[in-house]
Amino acid sequence: MTTVNTAAVQEDSVVRPIHNPQATVNPCTLCAPLGAALATTGIQGAISLLHGAQGCATYIRRYLISHFREPVDVASSSFGESQTVFGGEDNLSRALDNIEQQYHPDIVTVATTCVAETVGEDVPMLLKRYNSRRNKALPVVYAATPSYKDGHVEGFHSMVHGIVQSLATNTGAPRRAVNVLPPLISPADLRHLREIVQGFGVKATLVPDYSDTLDGVILDEYRAMPEGGTPLDDISSMPQSLTTIDLTMTGKAPRASDVLARRGAQIHLLGLPVGIRATDAFVEHLTQMTGVARPQWLAQERGRLLDGYADGHKYVFGKRVGLYGDPEWVASLATFLFEIGARPVVCATGARNRALTKALEQLPPGSVDEVLDDTDFVRFEVACRRTNPELLIGNSKGYGIARNLGIPLLRLGFPIHDRIGAGRIQVLGYRGSTWLFDSIVNLLLERKQNASDVGYSYL
Ligand code: SF4
Structure with missing residues (x-):
């Protein structure tokens, strides 16, 4: 992330900034793979792998840990000079092998850092080749997250889109459940959204749901894969839910809710339920879709x-x-x-x-x-x-x-x-x-x- 401190002058100990359109000074956003890694923490049994330089994963872990005060593991394919020149296929394969041996994940998410995007890594092709060499394919979801194009908000939504696109494929019987696609909110707010939905007697499927993984109870022993997150089976059944509430009015395409709409789900776009009117809208939609009165x-x-x-x-x-x-x-x-x-x-x-x-x-x-x-x-x-x-x-x-x-x-x-x-x-x-x-x-x-x-x- 570029931070150029050229536009501020000190005067009487007060920083008086000068508008400098040529440079970004203290950016008001964070890097895109950070959002992707954060979204991954809300999926049960998932681990995040960043394809690129190791420093990106270190910075992202530091930011997540410092905010949530919980351990967060983010793997890296650890690019060096030769990968930047000749490509990082071997490193990506080795990283996936190591992750599988150390974490035994149900799914791995792969997001790209700036260097992998800059040198033009064809990650979908590399992942396809990796799985073609194995007896049993490793479930992997991929999101392109070039930080010079977008920030953490878009990285978060890109990974949620990738997860829904890859996993929400079940077209079985209808289920008495409500899907919620939240933007980046706190674990406490995720828990409360689930509490409200469940108050209408239906199951809540939040994607992602890091309410436990990033706000867990104190443990005697460190667990590399914390308990919690949205179960993969629930994600698979999302198209059969009563409704999907997409809480990101300001989201950009491609949206996860668009994927679900194409697969037959009913979508309702709402702002975050803050205040009387916005919460009323959320609650009224639940009443309408479940046929249950407000508790x-x-x-x-x-x-x-x-x-x-x-x-x-x-x-x-x-x-x-x-x-x-x-x-x-x-x-x-x-x-x-x-x-x-x-x-x-x-x-x-x-x-x-x-x-x-x-x-x-x-x-x-x-x-x-x-x-x-x-x-x-x-x-x-x-x-x-x-x-x-x-x-x-x-x-x-x-x-x-x-x-x-x-x-x-x-x-x-x-x-x-x-x-x-x-x-x-x-x-x-x-x-x-x-x-x-x-x-x-x-x-x-x-x-x-x-x-x-x-x-x-x-x-
Ligand atoms: S992905 Fe890009 S913006 Fe993010 S830490 Fe790495 S180099 Fe910096």
Whole structure:
């Protein structure tokens, strides 16, 4: 990932960025195979292999471990100079052999790093040749993930697409299950989505589901393959489910849900269930598809969220907020902020994705001052200085900007490297939205309290 620190000047210990269109300075996105490796952790018995240089796997493991605070194994075919010149077929074959011997996986996912893409490795052909030399084929799913083209969001969805394309092939009897295709969300949010779906008396098939693999219980012994993940049989039966809820409005083609649609599944595209309206839409669709009424505990959680809005709306009304991160998060949080009366004055993503702009056009004119896509943190800080947010919401990479601006940061999304508990942050559903609303209100109150000469204790 290119990081060129040429566009910032120090002045009175405050970094004042200068817009430099020639360079990306502190990118607002991460590398594509990272997303593919993360998606792999949500499939039962799967292990991730990156075809390319070893440093890429090391960096990706470090990022995932530092965010989730769980061990994550990512294998590499370990390119050196000769593989870069002559190709990496032998290394890929050796890596697959080693993985099979050491991990005994049910499936291996292969994603490409920049060097393999740059030298033009024909990975599907190499995998075909590898399996043709064996008595029994090793199940492998492949996704092309060139980081100079896309970031971690696209890498994540490319791998989910590859998994669904390869494995969701069963055309048997209908099953009383609901498929959910989430974007990159926390393990706690994955668990809560499953809880909501199961509340309607049906099975939930989430792809991927790393709610246990990346937020497991403490163990006496290290396990190379953590328990959890979506079972391969469940993925196989996805076309027979009652419905498939694709929670990525800002996704780019090819989509996993398009594959399922071609195989006869019914698809429903929704935004992330953050806030009353978005969660209502999720819940109403489940009611419609299952024929089961909303469970009482969900009705109570909805009531509590509304009660929270009534208690706290005067503290958030008209407040100016800066958002950055994955496009789906930014779009969903902007809609949530509008619902609670706050203003998402600047919305930024590093993804090269015009869909964020389109999604934000659904809000009333004037709700958002600036939308930035394919952006970096320097441009985002410049936009913040123009739009004067009172709060930032995003991953921990924006901490420096919040500090420079003297405003609080609510850490959400990926990565969060300077706090613990990222895997347990829950903002989806009525329950998660209540936590989110309280957190926003309390950060704004704390800022007001800290700036007060009086130091009052009733706010
Ligand atoms: S895949 Fe590309 S962007 Fe990612 S770590 Fe490797 S070289 Fe860097």
